[in-house]
Amino acid sequence: MSSKRRELLRDDRNGKIAGVCAGIADYFGWELWLVRVVVLASVLLGFGGILPVLYLVGWIVLEKKSVAEQRSGEPVRAAAERPVEVKTRVWQRGEAPPRALNHLKQQFDSIEYRLRDMESYVTSSKFQLHREFNKL
Known part of the structure; x- marks a missing residue:
């Protein structure tokens, strides 16, 4: 809360x-x-x-x-950045539990793809080259 x-x-x-x-x-x-x-x-x-x-x-x-x-x-905040509110009663604001779970899955998938992109960049030779140039 x-x-x-x-x-x-x-x-x-x-x-x-x-x-x-x-x-x-x-x-x-x-x-x-x-x-x-x-x-x-x-x-x-x-x-x-x-x-x-x-x-x-x-x-x-x-x-x-x-x-x-x-x-x-x-x-x-954009809709994707707002915390997910799960409703427990009909009159409460928020998302139904299955919909909230789907929303969270989409957020975690998005984070995972960003993390994969960062990992592939950091382990690439391009990153090593930029790093060497920055040392000069």
């Missing part, structure tokens, strides 16, 4: 309208579709007066996630 303090931010990359639902899903570690279904069901079941107001307030008050990442100076 990360020791970094989490903030409630609007997720402008995964959001449809303003990213408020995506930000809530990210903050609590839930699936995005579940948050959207709960909001839609709440509007249809009678909370229609207050929810749009709360959504609008969230849109105005919450900072965009991309802006917060730029301000903090943390580089945005």
Whole structure:
């Protein structure tokens, strides 16, 4: 588990309208579709007066996630560099165990190919030649 303090931010990359639902899903570690279904069901079941107001307030008050990442100076990681999150419950965010295992296998295969390339370069005569030139 990360020791970094989490903030409630609007997720402008995964959001449809303003990213408020995506930000809530990210903050609590839930699936995005579940948050959207709960909001839609709440509007249809009678909370229609207050929810749009709360959504609008969230849109105005919450900072965009991309802006917060730029301000903090943390580089945005590519999908291949992010840690794999395995979900244990239906509503949790993450990958199903078989899919996560496949994702990890692809990452290890990629690392192995890079390691093979480095090993073939280091054991080649080209590496020895460059090494001798650098000594001069």
